Amino acid sequence: MVIYKGTIYISWNDYGNGDADIFLVSSKDGLNWTNTMRVNKDDLTNEKDQFFPVLSSNSEYLQLIFYDRRDSVNNTLIKVYYSYSKDGENFSEFSISEKSIDASMSSTGNDTEGMGD
Numbered sequence: 001m002v003i004y005k006g007t008i009y010i011s012w013n014d015y016g017n018g019d020a021d022i023f024l025v026s027s028k029d030g031l032n033w034t035n036t037m038r039v040n041k042d043d044l045t046n047e048k049d050q051f052f053p054v055l056s057s058n059s060e061y062l063q064l065i066f067y068d069r070r071d072s073v074n075n076t077l078i079k080v081y082y083s084y085s086k087d088g089e090n091f092s093e094f095s096i097s098e099k100s101i102d103a104s105m106s107s108t109g110n111d112t113e114g115m116g117d
Helices: none
Strands: 002-004 007-014 021-027 050-057 062-068 077-085 092-095
Touching: 002 050, 007 050, 007 062, 021 050, 021 062
Parallel strands: none
Antiparallel strands: 002 007, 007 021, 050 062, 062 077, 077 092
């Protein structure tokens, strides 16, 4: 959750479209919320996941950073994407990763563990 220009914003990832996408809602009073908005700009239901969003803001932008698999053929390679908006509704985004992270590689060698475990 973050407050930007007097508005509360909350972001999360959800599999409601068949793959994980980044969503956002906002409220000016904490009681009435906007309709859910999908933030990531890749093709809908492309079986590429976006997850672990982090919201922040400064005086100019509402900002999100998240993991993204849109550039991975088999949905295992991850890049970090940055998304930003001046109005909280229209977002631009780009990858800030020079290289992909291979999420199929476990740090313990245990196939039952994954990112976040």
